[in-house]
Amino acid sequence: MKKALPYILFILLLCRHVAVFAQDRFPRPEFESGHVYPTNQMPAPRAQVWEYIDVLVLIGALLMTTWLALKKRSRQGLIWMSVFSLAYFGFYRQGCICAVGSVQNVSLALFNTGYSIPLTALLFFIIPLLFALAFGRVFCAGVCPLGAIQELTGLKPVKLPKSVELTLALVPFIYLAIAILFASTNSQFLICRYDPFVGIFRLDAPYTMIIFGALLLLAGIFVNRPYCRFLCPYGVLLNIFSRFAGRHLTITPAECINCRLCEEVCPYDAIIPSDTDQKNVAPEKSRKRFILYFLLVPLFAATGAFLLYNLAPSLSGANSTVRLAREIRTEKKTGIESELKDVVAFKESGKTESELYNEEEMIIGRFRNGSPWAGAFLGISFGIGMISLTIRTKRNEYKPHQGKCYSCGRCFKFCPIKVKV
């Protein structure tokens, strides 16, 4: 109640506002028949308790998925878990709240004074990352509704050529960097806007969104989990965290016998083969490459920062205030009156043009501050990716790649070693 007080005062102030500007052109009637004013029924929003129940469901689902993937080793169980998450977080909660979008709430809260983040959004951001740090990407395996819908529709997995796979895997990094830049400058929530499956969850969306989602699902029948692999910005974070996971799903329940039966089964190219046959690049060559790329990382970072810094003015077009200022400037230059609703509303609002231009300048400044960091992040990620291509580790077993593995459990049934649990 105490917290609500300023808002109530604010509303009361607004009411005074009405009294001052007295929109009452016509006097309020004095009824003689004893007529009473009807009251408006204003439906209350979803109770706060339910938001916390969502968090509990998230934790429960993560624990269950972890158990199914790491201990029970049941692909069947993971599929049922996906069905549950798709039903609950997808169709019942309609894709909101989701961990993927929460990245933006966190960046908006970190870099803006006016925005306070709901505790549930913060928890949805952190809990899956904690699980990734402990057990790998169990969130992707059976909790994320976006992952679940793709997992369930990925029926005929086709392997992509390694070069295509590696190149496309760069896209999520760019998406994440741009999305954080847009969110932290309070411009827009890119990830939510282009969420491909939320329209399907709601069964109601602009048709372009439905078509985009349907096309992704169609492609996903063959190229499994296209959103997760080549777009998902939260996946980038999970990928990084999962690489350092304390425990992770294993292909074999006991010691690997190098039978090579699992070699080709992973649709995500996430199985690192054993290299007992030593077919990798000669160590001398890869060591040189390692050193070269290591030295090049600062250069990549600087290039990225330089590129994005110069792109800042274009990127700032994502902000509606900047767009409005540009429209007004064009209007001034050409003398043709703009019919854009934003321009009309701006003229009605009584704000001066210099105020608008100042605001525009400030926002572009924020883009200039943020974009080099986004660029440096991209450069460093690219550099580390190049380095990781040169690293040659001796392996005598088949292991999942901890960054890429979604813990989907497809490989379980191909391992001939059976251990009684």
Next chain:
Amino acid sequence: MKENRNKYQSRRDFVKTAGKLLVAAPLVIIPVFLAEKTKATGYVWQIDPFKCTQCGQCKTNCVMTPSASKCVHAFRMCGYCDLCGGYLRQGVKTISTGAENQLCPTGAITRKFVEEPYFEYTINEELCDGCAKCVKGCGDFGNGSLYMQIRHDRCTNCNECSIARTCPSNAISRIPANIAYLPKDAGKK
């Protein structure tokens, strides 16, 4: 040979532990940093009726069809006029409930005789599609007692409201969920 393996093993372990600490650090720092800014209550999206310019984009830009934003009538501000700018089309020949006279494209406003010379106008929420034509009419010629609000039984509370993103007058903002509405006639008896 054995010694060599141990050396590699410990180096790998070191890299892994260092990496783990490095990525775990933000997970601790971010909540600590945001502790002050974190609110236990969520937020909902709402239209500030005093900023709204009745552009009509609420109807088309909401992810829901029909839109979650609908017209609300502040009865305590209404003049109960016979010639109502929110109910009747501009320049009508006769003041009646004929469909050709009504401004509302979905016929969502009911006109009811109260007593001479007053008429009461009620919004049928089921029919209202949030086009804001009546709101504009009422604001232009009347007391401005009709106004737009986002109805929380329809609103899915998107992370970023797609009407808010395109609202030309920035009238839509996040407000605490325990307030939920910004009634125009708050405090009027």
